[in-house]
Amino acid sequence: MSEPITVTDAADPRLSDYTDLTDVELRRRREPAEGLFIAEGEKVIRRALAAGFRMRSMLLTAKWLGVMGDVIAETDAPVHLVEPALAEQVTGYHVHRGALASMERKPLPTAADVLDGARRVAVLEGLVDHTNLGAIFRSAAALGMDAVLLSPDCADPLYRRAVKTSMGAVFSVPYARLDPWPDSLAAVRAAGFELLALTPSGAEDFTVAKSHLLPRAALMLGAEGDGLTPKALAAADQRVRIPMAHGIDSLNVGAAAAIAFYAVNHG
Amino acid sequence: MSEPITVTDAADPRLSDYTDLTDVELRRRREPAEGLFIAEGEKVIRRALAAGFRMRSMLLTAKWLGVMGDVIAETDAPVHLVEPALAEQVTGYHVHRGALASMERKPLPTAADVLDGARRVAVLEGLVDHTNLGAIFRSAAALGMDAVLLSPDCADPLYRRAVKTSMGAVFSVPYARLDPWPDSLAAVRAAGFELLALTPSGAEDFTVAKSHLLPRAALMLGAEGDGLTPKALAAADQRVRIPMAHGIDSLNVGAAAAIAFYAVNHG
Numbered sequence: 001m002s003e004p005i006t007v008t009d010a011a012d013p014r015l016s017d018y019t020d021l022t023d024v025e026l027r028r029r030r031e032p033a034e035g036l037f038i039a040e041g042e043k044v045i046r047r048a049l050a051a052g053f054r055m056r057s058m059l060l061t062a063k064w065l066g067v068m069g070d071v072i073a074e075t076d077a078p079v080h081l082v083e084p085a086l087a088e089q090v091t092g093y094h095v096h097r098g099a100l101a102s103m104e105r106k107p108l109p110t111a112a113d114v115l116d117g118a119r120r121v122a123v124l125e126g127l128v129d130h131t132n133l134g135a136i137f138r139s140a141a142a143l144g145m146d147a148v149l150l151s152p153d154c155a156d157p158l159y160r161r162a163v164k165t166s167m168g169a170v171f172s173v174p175y176a177r178l179d180p181w182p183d184s185l186a187a188v189r190a191a192g193f194e195l196l197a198l199t200p201s202g203a204e205d206f207t208v209a210k211s212h213l214l215p216r217a218a219l220m221l222g223a224e225g226d227g228l229t230p231k232a233l234a235a236a237d238q239r240v241r242i243p244m245a246h247g248i249d250s251l252n253v254g255a256a257a258a259i260a261f262y263a264v265n266h267g
Numbered sequence: 268m269s270e271p272i273t274v275t276d277a278a279d280p281r282l283s284d285y286t287d288l289t290d291v292e293l294r295r296r297r298e299p300a301e302g303l304f305i306a307e308g309e310k311v312i313r314r315a316l317a318a319g320f321r322m323r324s325m326l327l328t329a330k331w332l333g334v335m336g337d338v339i340a341e342t343d344a345p346v347h348l349v350e351p352a353l354a355e356q357v358t359g360y361h362v363h364r365g366a367l368a369s370m371e372r373k374p375l376p377t378a379a380d381v382l383d384g385a386r387r388v389a390v391l392e393g394l395v396d397h398t399n400l401g402a403i404f405r406s407a408a409a410l411g412m413d414a415v416l417l418s419p420d421c422a423d424p425l426y427r428r429a430v431k432t433s434m435g436a437v438f439s440v441p442y443a444r445l446d447p448w449p450d451s452l453a454a455v456r457a458a459g460f461e462l463l464a465l466t467p468s469g470a471e472d473f474t475v476a477k478s479h480l481l482p483r484a485a486l487m488l489g490a491e492g493d494g495l496t497p498k499a500l501a502a503a504d505q506r507v508r509i510p511m512a513h514g515i516d517s518l519n520v521g522a523a524a525a526i527a528f529y530a531v532n533h534g
Binding site for chain 2 (some may be wrong): 085087138139141142143144170207242243244245248251252254255256257258259262263265266
């Protein structure tokens with residue numbers, strides 16, 4: 001049981017986890033370095049806790065005390081009660097969802113850890129857009145992908161916007177970094193996975209590639225715009241494409257991922 | 268050939284089409300009422316012109332005169348040259364893409380018009396999010412859907428953000444409003460279409476519904492969050508679901524649309 005502490009000064013060091021949340025560049029560096037991430041809103045906070053993340057502290061306005069009552073009753077983390085204006089002053093935006101939590105990151109598993117026992121994995125290269133990344137995790141969870149592997153230059157799945165867009169799926173779908181890139185793809189292949197690169201220039205239609213019959217499949221997707229790099233394409237076993245209407249060059253990477261995740265599980 | 272006119276006053280009535288572009292509520296009312304929409308950036312402007320929309324005027328900064336030279340040479344519409352600061356003052360945001368065009372709307376076709384000769388159509392209910400709407404049009408174009416039908420409360424596909432997210436697909440995929448809703452769905456059925464409602468509570472797996480074998484299929488999708496309304500579900504011929512992993516309640520509507528568009532064309 002934590003007793004809410006009223007805080008009235010934006011410079012209070014107890015609020016430092018929540019400062020400048022709109023400064024993407026700052027937060028992108030700071031959060032992994034300090035081993036924290038921010039969960040925003042009641043649902044996301046509950047999902048993070050359910051997934052076993054430890055809460056460092058919570059920041060909320062009075063109207064959320066009731067809604068979060070059971071969470072407050074069960075935590076030892078400090079709970080900071082602030083006026084809405086102070087919340088905005090600290091974070092830099094109007095906190096619609098009323099409650100924020102600073103959560104402690106867990107050590108990231110290795111690629112070998114997440115591949116163990118997996119049959120269907122996504123491999124993402126250069127996904128720097130947090131909204132796309134979150135959407136892909138959400139689809140991965142819904143469509144039964146076992147894990148996500150990220151190239152070193154992919155964005156952080158625990159960044160606030162990615163967490164929100166994923167509806168908390170970043171907490172439930174195991175993920176790991178593949179480093180060095182793309183050389184460590186060899187370890188994915190060695191674990192028994194066929195590496196399928198999704199690309200509009202793919203030789204084979206995804207519909208006829210029969211990917212759903214593969215015992216283990218790794219679906220490689222590249223960044224919005226450029227797609228997979230030549231070196232990533234070269235490291236793949238097959239290049240497959242989603243059949244598209246005449247004259248259209250590409251799908252949004254989130255749409256392509258959803259179709260690929262569906263097709264690899266259902267043919 | 269239009270001779271660029273330098274404009275230096277934000278209150279100049281010749282710039283009135285471009286005022287307050289960030290005021291979503293204002294623009295949402297104003298643009299259809301005045302029969303215009305805004306195309307943003309070189310690619311989108313070119314696609315709008317290629318799709319046969321008439322340009323009312325253009326607003327650009329000096330560095331875009333060269334890039335847009337051929338467009339300027341071929342148009343009789345006035346071309347307004349402004350400093351970047353003035354563009355920001357008029358529109359309310361920093362115009363990264365350098366060129367804006369005010370385009371004239373065409374009369375919207377009727378549902379009967381767009382159904383004529385079509386085999387695969389999407390029916391959207393209550394889609395108020397411009398980003399989701401644009402993404403769905405982009406997927407519809409890429410995956411070979413013939414038309415989109417919109418309930419009266421769907422957002423405007425020609426709103427700036429929807430146009431941008433669609434990558435111009437709102438210009439190439441025919442669309443119409445279905446009004447009254449949902450009674451006018453009877454006309455879709457009368458045109459030979461099987462009405463398939465996509466819903467997590469659907470009785471039948473989309474994978475086994477064999478929708479790709481239907482001569483004419485209309486895929487009904489509801490808004491993010493609530494999904495299709497009970498009255499829309501009641502008007503459908505079949506309720507189908509995309510198979511999802513245990514414990515996950517829904518996909519993002521853009522992801523669901525992409526999968527459904529793919530599956531209805533490829534099984």
